Amino acid sequence: MCGTCGCGDENNIKYSIPGKNLENKKEEHKHDHEHGHTHSHEIQLEMDVLSSNNLVAERNRGFFEALNIKALNLVSSPGSGKTSLLERTIKEIGKEINFYIVEGDQQTTNDADRIASAGAPVIQINTGNGCHLDAEMINTAVKQLKPENNSMLMIENVGNLVCPSMFDLGESKRVVIISTTEGEDKPIKYPPMFESSQLCIINKTDLLPYLDFDMEKLKDYAKRVNHHLEFIEVSAKTGEGMDKWYEWLRQNNK
Numbered sequence: 001m002c003g004t005c006g007c008g009d010e011n012n013i014k015y016s017i018p019g020k021n022l023e024n025k026k027e028e029h030k031h032d033h034e035h036g037h038t039h040s041h042e043i044q045l046e047m048d049v050l051s052s053n054n055l056v057a058e059r060n061r062g063f064f065e066a067l068n069i070k071a072l073n074l075v076s077s078p079g080s081g082k083t084s085l086l087e088r089t090i091k092e093i094g095k096e097i098n099f100y101i102v103e104g105d106q107q108t109t110n111d112a113d114r115i116a117s118a119g120a121p122v123i124q125i126n127t128g129n130g131c132h133l134d135a136e137m138i139n140t141a142v143k144q145l146k147p148e149n150n151s152m153l154m155i156e157n158v159g160n161l162v163c164p165s166m167f168d169l170g171e172s173k174r175v176v177i178i179s180t181t182e183g184e185d186k187p188i189k190y191p192p193m194f195e196s197s198q199l200c201i202i203n204k205t206d207l208l209p210y211l212d213f214d215m216e217k218l219k220d221y222a223k224r225v226n227h228h229l230e231f232i233e234v235s236a237k238t239g240e241g242m243d244k245w246y247e248w249l250r251q252n253n254k
């Protein structure tokens with residue numbers, strides 16, 4: 001179990017590539033754990049887990065830089081449309097940008113199957129009880145996925161607006177996705193996720209006519225926690241606004 005947020009079991013992480021048989025060795029237990037610890041130990045343990053994660057994240061970052069791979073960490077609550085956004089992106093500009101995808105979910109290879117059908121190389125990480133991806137999982141996954149030089153690695157994190165914010169994966173940029181059905185106040189309810197992201201995608205704009213959703217209010221709340229945050233409004237369903245996202249990807253793939 002992870003001492004930082006109390007989730008997960010490092011011995012129960014599974015890696016799958018659609019159509020391939022991967023050996024799922026038990027991951028080595030990389031960080032110090034104490035079990036049955038007291039509250040004061042938990043604080044120390046959290047620092048240890050995060051600093052151990054940060055070391056591996058820096059190794060990932062160095063690897064990505066050496067190969068000129070741009071890595072994006074896509075974070076959001078479950079169902080905001082991360083996989084839909086990726087599917088459309090791969091289909092529409094997958095010939096222009098060489099995408100590799102890492103999918104994170106507790107269970108199933110549903111998302112990896114969707115991405116494979118959209119036409120990009122993909123690996124699924126199943127975290128078991130874990131509520132976030134960490135740098136070690138990305139390190140292991142990338143060794144299997146083998147992204148080419150000058151490619152873009154899109155990491156779809158486990159759907160959760162809380163814990164993934166604490167774990168640097170070695171990404172170049174973090175993209176938070178929020179959908180119009182989630183309400184405007186999420187940035188002030190879950191500030192670390194919006195604080196630590198560079199871009200906020202607001203998805204499901206096609207539903208705006210049916211919702212009491214105030215776009216300006218959402219942006220205002222998000223700016224209160226991170227005044228550098230950029231916004232792009234899209235509908236992954238209709239394609240509206242996707243051109244702005246593609247332009248952002250081109251700018252960030254240089």
Ligand SMILES: Nc1nc2c(ncn2[C@@H]2O[C@H](COP(=O)(O)OP(=O)(O)O)[C@@H](O)[C@H]2O)c(=O)[nH]1
Pocket residue numbers: 076077078079080081082083084085159203204205206207234235236237238
């Ligand atoms: N109306 C509408 N539905 C969407 C849009 N994007 C995704 N969805 C739907 O939202 C649900 C969750 O999408 P999914 O991509 O699986 O979200 P994820 O859990 O963040 O990967 C699915 O039923 C999608 O069809 C959108 O732009 N508009």
Ligand SMILES: [Mg+2]
Pocket residue numbers: 082083084111156
């Ligand atoms: Mg998904």
